Every structure is written in C-alpha cells, then in structure tokens.
Amino acid sequence: MHEWSVAEAVIKTVMDWADGRKVKVKRVVLGVPAVSFLDSDLLKEAFDTLKRDSILEDATLVVRFKSPTFHCNSCNRDFSLDDVKDQLDRVRAEFGEDYPMHLIPALAPAFISCPYCGSHDISAKAQDITIDQLEVEGDGGPQGSG
Numbered sequence: 001m002h003e004w005s006v007a008e009a010v011i012k013t014v015m016d017w018a019d020g021r022k023v024k025v026k027r028v029v030l031g032v033p034a035v036s037f038l039d040s041d042l043l044k045e046a047f048d049t050l051k052r053d054s055i056l057e058d059a060t061l062v063v064r065f066k067s068p069t070f071h072c073n074s075c076n077r078d079f080s081l082d083d084v085k086d087q088l089d090r091v092r093a094e095f096g097e098d099y100p101m102h103l104i105p106a107l108a109p110a111f112i113s114c115p116y117c118g119s120h121d122i123s124a125k126a127q128d129i130t131i132d133q134l135e136v137e138g139d140g141g142p143q144g145s146g
C-alpha cells in the first residue's frame with residue numbers, strides 16, 4: 001500500500017511546516033507524477049484516515065497528476081507531452097484513445113520524436129511527488145515566547 005506511506009509523508013511534511021504556527025490546513029494540493037501509478041482515490045482515503053486529530057483534520061487532499069516530461073539527448077532540450085500533442089494525436093488515431101503512453105513514458109521514444117530537432121534519442125525525466133499548494137486558515141504569524 002504505497003499510497004499510505006505517501007499520505008503519511010505528506011501529513012508529516014505539512015505538520016513540520018506548520019509547527020509553531022496557529023493555522024488550520026484547509027487544502028493540500030499534491031503533484032503526483034502520472035508514472036507513479038498511485039491511485040488517487042486510495043491516496044485520499046489514506047489521507048482522510050491519517051489526518052484525524054491533527055491540524056489537517058479539516059483539510060481536503062487534491063491530487064493533480066503531472067504530465068511526464070522528456071529530455072532530448074540530441075539537442076539537450078526538455079519538452080512535455082503537451083509539446084508533442086500532434087504526434088500523440090497520431091498515435092491515438094492509430095492505437096486508440098486508451099493507449100497508455102501517458103502512463104508509460106518509457107514507451108514514448110518509440111512513437112514520438114523531439115519537437116525541436118526530430119531525434120528519437122529521448123528519455124523520460126524522473127519526477128517527484130510534490131506539495132504544490134497549501135491552503136491554510138488562521139494567522140500564520142510566529143508566536144511569542146511562552
């Protein structure tokens with residue numbers, strides 16, 4: 001259950017950040033690489049269970065899947081799947097809408113080429129899970145001694 005350890009890490013990170021601040025967390029926006037194969041429903045379920053009795057008690061978890069990005073080894077430029085949309089459309093036309101290339105970027109070099117130089121010598125870039133946005137309530141100012 002990878003989702004649970006991710007949810008736990010997110011809650012711990014937010015609590016460390018909020019340590020000493022008088023705030024209540026209302027919303028956490030999590031950026032998750034599409035290739036991580038994390039189930040967003042499971043992730044939310046884990047989050048909702050683990051957040052109890054913490055400053056995140058009323059917080060909603062929003063999961064945003066990040067589009068994979070690629071690096072061209074030929075011209076050294078980076079690009080995302082959006083940059084090769086027209087190529088993707090052709091792949092979809094051939095293989096159907098369900099073709100899971102967005103889930104398996106390792107497959108991409110076989111089907112798409114660098115939008116800048118046309119090379120197929122491209123590799124998928126590693127992506128991390130990030131907390132993209134925190135929405136809090138209360139005054140975030142530092143508390144005096146006591």
Ligand SMILES: [Zn+2]
Binds near residue numbers: 114118
């Ligand atoms: Zn290139």
